[in-house]
Amino acid sequence: MKGRNKYLVVVAGPTAVGKTELCINLAKKFNTVIISSDSRQFYKETELGTAKPSMSERQEVQHFFVDSLSIHDDYDVRKFEKDALILLEDVFQKSNVVIMTGGSGMYIDAVCNGFDDIPDINPEIRTSLNELYKSDGIEAIRNKLKEVDPDYYEQVDIHNPQRLIRGCEVSIGTGRPFSSYRNKKRTERSFQIIKIGLERDREELYDRINLRMDLMVETGLFEEAESLYVYKNLNALQTVGYTEIFGYLAGEYDKEEALRLLKRNSRRYAKRQMTWFRRDGDMVWFHPDQFNEVLGFIENQIGL
Known part of the structure; x- marks a missing residue:
């Protein structure tokens, strides 16, 4: 170009x-x-x-x-x-x-x-979130994402647990909302x-x-x-x-x-x-x- x-x-x-x-x-x-x-x-x-x-x-x-x-x-x-x-x-x-x-x-x-660039996330965070999903269902993951990254929650497909968990683990693991990585x-x-x-x-x-x-x-x-x-x-x-x-x-x-x-x-x-x-x-x-x-x-x- x-x-x-x-x-x-x-x-x-x-x-x-x-x-x-x-x-x-x-x-x-x-x-x-x-x-x-x-x-x-x-x-x-x-x-x-x-x-x-x-x-x-x-x-x-x-x-x-x-x-x-x-x-x-x-x-x-x-x-x-x-x-x-x-x-x-x-x-x-x-x-x-x-x-x-x-x-x-x-x-x-x-x-x-x-x-x-998203830093590497401690795999224990994902393990913990997966356990929360298995024990309390998708609504628990939705509520967690709404808490840690309300902007991403407003866009993500809330029926997709993998994307919900990804948003949570990045937000928790980096101390910064997942959505901020797209607009910083x-x-x-x-x-x-x-x-x-x-x-x-x-x-x-x-x-x-x-x-x-x-x-x-x-x-x-x-x-x-x-x-x-x-x-x-x-x-x-x-x-x-x-x-x-x-x-x-x-x-x-x-x-x-x-x-x-x-x-x-x-x-x-x-x-x-x-x-x-x-x-x-x-x-x-x-x-x-x-x-x-x-x-x-x-x-x-x-x-x-």
């Missing part, structure tokens, strides 16, 4: 807001590719429960970091930052603009701002960043989430989750869309309750995503239907 004439356009927003269609249209306009920063879409085994772009949409525009990993792979935000920067270095040789989109705020922040210092990038936030009225968004979950179930979400049930303890599957069905498969409640939880937890997840993105003062907000306005804003920013 040479100079500062390269632009990473970040399109962020909650689940089901309408990021995919707008980003495909932007990528076509700028003849470029899309980088997914949605950590739920990395894994090739989770097709239905993570609302990935369809195969036809991926044929229209090349997507990276979709179906790029197996649920058995060990992957985290630091590895994503490294891999995404290597990819950008390559793509910017051919394109001046790259689109990055997703709902995982920490993954977006890592690429845009960098991520401070901003790493200077060799490209410029334009941030677009997508939003809808809450009722409109929640209706879309409910409809999406109904469609996922109709197209086989319960069957997909059942095929993955044997791997239910893997970190990649500790997320909204699967944990609710795993509970049903374990006999904890009936199918109707599982569907209710799918919708409720997806709405709550969207609310947490918006809380995270709203704190970013660089984000400029649009409705997903405002494609021309979004395009005009980007073109103005890059001087077209």
Whole structure:
């Protein structure tokens, strides 16, 4: 990359807001590719429960970091930052603009701002937290994280015990909130960043989430989750869309309750995503239907 004439356009927003269609249209306009920063879409085994772009949409525009990993792979935000920067270095040789989109705020922040090195943590802390989880359940870990790092608690998938425990162990082990490692210092990038936030009225968004979950179930979400049930303890599957069905498969409640939880937890997840993105003062907000306005804003920013 040479100079500062390269632009990473970040399109962020909650689940089901309408990021995919707008980003495909932007990528076509700028003849470029899309980088997914949605950590739920990395894994090739989770097709239905993570609302990935369809195969036809991926044929229209090349997507990276979709179906790029197996649920058995060990992957985290630091590895994503490294891999995404290597990819950008390559793509910017051919394109001046790259689109990055997703709902995982920490993954977006890592690429845009960098991520401070986290010191090694005493393994006894994780052991103690795992024992707390086994004895008192996930709610005890949630309460601990809320106590030691309320900012990260507002963004993390609270149904993912591994991520909750990671936030706790870093905060306890370093004496510094885990979330602070993403924003203590901003790493200077060799490209410029334009941030677009997508939003809808809450009722409109929640209706879309409910409809999406109904469609996922109709197209086989319960069957997909059942095929993955044997791997239910893997970190990649500790997320909204699967944990609710795993509970049903374990006999904890009936199918109707599982569907209710799918919708409720997806709405709550969207609310947490918006809380995270709203704190970013660089984000400029649009409705997903405002494609021309979004395009005009980007073109103005890059001087077209």
